[in-house]
Amino acid sequence: MISRRRAVLALNALVLAAGLTGIATAAGAQTAKPITMRIAHALPETHGYSLWLADFKKELDTLAQGRVDVQVFPNAQLGKETEYLEGMKLGAIDGAVMGRHGQIDPRLDVLNLPMIYRDEAHVSAVLHRDGPVREKVDAIMLEKGFKVLGWGELGFRNITTKTGPVAKASDLKGIVIRVPNVEPWLAAFRAWGANPTPMDFSELYSALQQGVVTAQENPPELIYTSKFYEVQKFLSLTQHANIPSQFVVSKAYWDKLPDDLKPIVLKAARASQDRQVAATRAANAKLVADLEKAGMTVVRNVDKESFRAGAEVSWKAFEAKYGGDLIKAIQDTK
Incomplete structure (x- = not known):
């Protein structure tokens, strides 16, 4: 009888310990410091770049449950676009929205060629959906040290x-x-x-x-x-x-992100990219x-x-x- 009582007490203690451990783990996850993502752009806060990043931040907050703290610095607060590439390499900023792909690699100037796109649908087929061109240009960007999260649009010039x-x-x-x-x-x-x-x-x-x-x-x-x-x-x-714009983070920053978080970031980025393109086209028409x-x-x-x-x-x-x-x-x- 005594041994059975001791066994029951031991089992209850194990269950209680497991429960406390689970609670502690969950609490730890909830209170873990978010990963900071500092994103710069050079355009006014009224421009679609700010709306794009605000949308990305909102989407990522929902999908990642607060694990990433997206901080946006508009209006060239952290320097000119020409300085962002070096800033990402030095770790002064984590990412940027800009249109500097030709400076990252001259081969990417192909995306800027005058009269190369037939219309808006052609632009989307080339850059806003998965396909051979997007796969190639994303690979070139990664080779040069930048992970593309999305290709946005400023519109026809x-x-x-x-x-x-x-x-x-x-x-x-x-x-x-x-x-x-x-x-x-x-x-x-x-x-x-x-x-x-x-x-x-x-x-x-x-x-x-x-x-x-x-x-x-x-x-x-x-x-x-x-x-x-x-x-x-x-x-x-x-x-x-x-000329397309791009939302990029440095490869060094990307590599440091937890593996389970990367697909979540990409999902949020793709959703916000698609909304940015649609909103920009509507705004330009008006x-x-x-x-x-x-x-x-x-x-x-x-x-x-x-x-x-x-x-x-x-x-x-x-x-x-x-x-x-x-x-x-x-x-x-x-």
């Missing part, structure tokens, strides 16, 4: 000018226009007769205001949120290119009318085909340097 409209490519002759420091673009704008001048986006408004450059090109959302309508008169809907209301003269009747010959100059230069495989892969994507 249009030219704004101070002195006159651009209804055809030859209207660009002699115009000093700011463009990103993307070699295929420099080649194309030179072929169109312009004087392309690279500079960081954060310096663009003051450069337009002071007349350092008299024209620029960007999607409607950037033109509106950056208030370029205050210093530019004409908006010409050239839709000559579509903002053309808003820019018109703000005083810009919108030139809708643009001879887009007149830009093709100059665009193909940049294609040939790119193909000679890096090969035509990716160009063909993009063109073949349905």
Whole structure:
């Protein structure tokens, strides 16, 4: 009888100990310090980049149950886009939303080639769904030390000018226009007769205001949120290119994430990517009318085909340097 009682007491003690251990483990998991993810971008808080990252943060909070503390630093608080790549390598920031893939590897300038995309559906087929092009460009990024969480969109780009409209490519002759420091673009704008001048986006408004450059090109959302309508008169809907943006973290940061957390981060990133693309396209469609209301003269009747010959100059230069495989892969994507 005594031995049986002792056995029961021992069993109860084991059950109690196991329960306490489980409670302690659960409490420990709940109170564990979240992993910080510091993400920078250079655009205003009103821009879609901020909305994209806010959506990602909300999605990840739900899926990861608070295990990751996403901290967003907009409006170039942590430096210019040109400084983010080095910042990630040094661990000063963990990731960024930007459009610097061509600086990460010049082969990725294929995504920037003028006139390379047929329409929005083609862009999505190339970059927003799994396929051979996305697989290849993601692999190149990882090889260079950056893990792609998502490919976003700024939208098709249009030219704004101070002195006159651009209804055809030859209207660009002699115009000093700011463009990103993307070699295929420099080649194309030179072929169109312009004087392309690279500079960081954060310096663009003051450069337009002071007349350092008299024209620029960007999607409607950037033109509106950056208030370029205050210093530019004409908006010409050239839709000559579509530079994708990317949400990346450093490979070093990615490698340190717990393995069970990585698919959760990717799931949240893909969901927020898809919503960012849809929201950006809707915003750009509306903002053309808003820019018109703000005083810009919108030139809708643009001879887009007149830009093709100059665009193909940049294609040939790119193909000679890096090969035509990716160009063909993009063109073949349905």
